Amino acid sequence: MGDMVLLWKNVWINERPLMDSDEHLFSFANNEDIPLAQYYNNNDHVDNFMLPLSMEARTELENLQEIMEGINLEAMGTDEWILCWGDSDFKPKKFYNFMFRNILAPQCITSVWKTKCIMGHKVFAWLMLHDRVNTRDLLLRCHLNIGENHNCPMCNMEVLETNAHIFYECPFAAKCWEVVGIDWDNHPDIQLKYERARARWQGPLFKEITILTSWNIWKQRNREIFDGEEATHAEWLRKLKEDFVILGYRINPQNLTFLEGFSNSLSL
Template identity: 25%
Template sequence: MSDSWFKFNISCCVGNGNNIGFWQFKWYGNQTFCDLFPDLYAKEAIKNVKVFERLRGNGLVPLWRWNWSESLSVNEAQQLTELQGLFDGFSLPNNNHDLWRLIPDLNGLFTVKSCYTYLLDLQQVELQDAHVLEAVQRLWKSDVPSKVNVFGWRLLLNRLPTRAALHPHDILTNHHELSCVFCFQQAKDEKHLFFSCPFSKGVWNKVLSWLGTSLQIGVEGRDHFLLFGDLFKMKDKDRVWYLVWLTTAWNIWNLRNKVIFKSKIPDVSSLLETIKLRSW
C-alpha cells in the first residue's frame, strides 16, 4: 500500500505510539511533522522512528528523546522549540493501543463498500452510448463462467490486449508482429481479429449454420453481439444464445493465443467442434 494512500485516506488515533511514525503520519493535527518542519526531518537520524521513541511521559510536561544526524543550527533549534511547544499539556495514553481510521467511512472502519464508493468518486467518468450499455447489460445475464463474462465485457469495450492495442504503449515495437495471426494482414483493432478476418468470418458462418440461421454481412463488434441474440425468439434466449456468442469469441481468442505461443495451426472445422462441445 503506498504512502500517499496512508496520508490521504487513513488518519491515526495515537495511543501508546508504538505503531505510528512520528514524522510521516498525521497523528497530531492535519499535517505531518516532516511537512511542517522539513529542516528538522532532514536531520532526523531515524526517518521512520515511532512516536513513543521520541515522546515519553504521562504528566503535563512531555519528555523528549531526540537523535540528530548532525548538530542543529540556531534556526533549527528555534524550530525544535516551536515543535515541542505544540505539545504543552499533552501526554500519551500509554494504556491504549494505536488505532487507524479509514477516512472514507463515517465510522472509520474498513469496509469494501466504503472503499468501492471512494474509488468511484475518484474515477474519471467515461460516458458510454446506449448500444454499449445495452450490450453490457445483456452480457451479464449470460450463463457462462465469470472469466468468460469478463473477457466478453473487455471485448465489447475494446479493452483486450491485442497486438494492435499493445503497440501504442511500446510493448510491441516490431511492425512484423502486428499482423493478424490468422490471415497475416494488418490488424488495426479487435474487430479485425474477431469479425473481419477471413478465418474468423469462416468460424462465425459455421456457428450460424450449426444454429440454422444467418447474420447480415459487415456487422461487427457490439452490433454483432446484439443482433446475434435478437436472431432467436425463445425463453431465456439471453442466457443461451449469448452463451454461444461468448463461447465462439472466447475460443477464437484462445486459439489466437495458442497460435502465438504454441505455434498451433488454426483450423475452422476443429475450432467449430470445440465451440459446440463447450457450448453444450
C-alpha cells in the first residue's frame, strides 16, 4: 500500500533510493520524509516541490511521473520489507559485506587479522596502516592543542611527526628495519610498498615481523615522550625479542625454528 515506505529515502524501485538517483529533484522536495502512498495519492507539484524546478529536476520529475503511472499501490497489498541481499535473516556480517561490496581493501591491511600476533598487536597494525595512531600530525588534524613542538621526537631532522616518517623515514626507524633486514621503498601506495618489501624478504613470518618491529618503534617513541627516557635501539631490540618469544607460542614448529634462529641472529 506504500504507507510504510518513504518516497525518497527507502529502496522501493530499482536498487537505489530516489534521493540518490534523482538528487536534483530531491533537492526541491518540500517533505523529505513523505510516504510513497501520500505522494501517490497527491502528486500535485505545488504541494510537493519548491517551484520553479531546474531543468535537471524537471527531467527527473518526468521520470518519476512515469514510474507512478506504472504502479498500482492498492494491488500491492500490505507493505513488506525484504533484505537487499535477498536473505530472510539479518546478520551484521551480511549487512557489512553488502554496504562495502564495491570497496576492495588493500591485502596488506586485511591480512593483519590472519597473522599469528596477539590481538593487541593486530589492532595496532590495523591503526598504523590506516594512519590512525596518534602521531603529532594526526593530533593536529584532529585540532587538538599539543603545544608548539610538532617535530619527530626520535631524530634531529626537525620534520613533522607523521605516520610515514615515524615508521619508515626516521633514521631511528630506518636503523630498526636494517637490523631485521626489511627494505622499504618510498612508494606512497601502501599495498605496493608492502608487496615490494615482501618480494625482497627471504623467509616466512614477514607480516608478523613487520608488525612487531613497528610496534616496538612506537613503544620507544612513547617511552621518549611519556617516560622521559631516551629511545635506544638496544632497548628496542630487547623488547622485540621478548615479543618474538610470545609469537613463538602461536606458530607452527617449522616457523618456530626459523623465528628462533632469526631472533638469535639479530644484533646492533
